[in-house]
Amino acid sequence: MTDNELTNSPPDAADRRAVTPLICYEVDQLPPCNLALYQRARENMSKVAEITVAPRDGATFEVPAGSFFRIVSVEGSQVGDLNLWNAHDLSERFFSGKTRQLHATHISTGDRLWSSLPGLRPMATITHDTLDWYGWDEDGAGVHDVIGTRCDPYTNYMLKGVDYHHCCHSNLTRALAAAVDVPLTEAELHVHDVMNVFMCTGFTLDTHQYFMKASPVRPGDYIEFFAEIDLLGALSACPGGDCGSSHSDDNTPCYPLRVEIYQPEVDALQGWSSPARSGYSGTHGL
Numbered sequence: 001m002t003d004n005e006l007t008n009s010p011p012d013a014a015d016r017r018a019v020t021p022l023i024c025y026e027v028d029q030l031p032p033c034n035l036a037l038y039q040r041a042r043e044n045m046s047k048v049a050e051i052t053v054a055p056r057d058g059a060t061f062e063v064p065a066g067s068f069f070r071i072v073s074v075e076g077s078q079v080g081d082l083n084l085w086n087a088h089d090l091s092e093r094f095f096s097g098k099t100r101q102l103h104a105t106h107i108s109t110g111d112r113l114w115s116s117l118p119g120l121r122p123m124a125t126i127t128h129d130t131l132d133w134y135g136w137d138e139d140g141a142g143v144h145d146v147i148g149t150r151c152d153p154y155t156n157y158m159l160k161g162v163d164y165h166h167c168c169h170s171n172l173t174r175a176l177a178a179a180v181d182v183p184l185t186e187a188e189l190h191v192h193d194v195m196n197v198f199m200c201t202g203f204t205l206d207t208h209q210y211f212m213k214a215s216p217v218r219p220g221d222y223i224e225f226f227a228e229i230d231l232l233g234a235l236s237a238c239p240g241g242d243c244g245s246s247h248s249d250d251n252t253p254c255y256p257l258r259v260e261i262y263q264p265e266v267d268a269l270q271g272w273s274s275p276a277r278s279g280y281s282g283t284h285g286l
């Protein structure tokens, strides 16, 4: 909100402001998340694949439902921008805004990544996060936000008037185009608002503007997800590096990220089943 106030406060302004805030959704009514089951399943899982995402570039990976994947920091402090799709239907994709509304601005163990309408089901559940100790710092910042959209060449051009081709939006677009063998222009339409893995962000306390600060992630740290449905994922190693200075340019040291896929033992998931799409009739009142 820019500081262009043209209206005088009404006499009852204080009363209007003093009403009690309510959490928007009755989140205790969400489908249950059996974290104990996931924790048991991850005890004896084996790594079955590994993908390296080059700095300032993107890569895709597939995770079958019932498997785990980790995003691992290697070599240096680096932020990643994550997109997820239903592997069989790209129109069902990660819904950053609804995930934010159901959980919080930043997510960690036990939170879920929800899919777009009309699917609206958990695509993945976070099962481990070596940065869960960070919590909220004195600036109001946390790690792994679902606020920021992704750095993109259009906003960069609008602000700086130059072409830059290694923004996360472009990295994700190139990676998806190669993975599903479609033109860039088609792939671009499937790229969506991300989960900002390892990124440390918040809103300034005075002007409530989105800010970033150097990520606390260090090599060896990882965040781990359980795939609730068959997933196609794409990860960009952001040109912002640790996002402690600038982004959308080649000025910042950047490092690779690694995606590791893990398979639990066959009977480790007893009691779990892949969630169905939303049960809403879809008739919208007609």
Ligand SMILES: [Zn+2]
Residues within 6 Å of the ligand: 081, 150, 151, 167, 168, 169, 238, 239, 240, 247
């Ligand atoms: Zn980025």
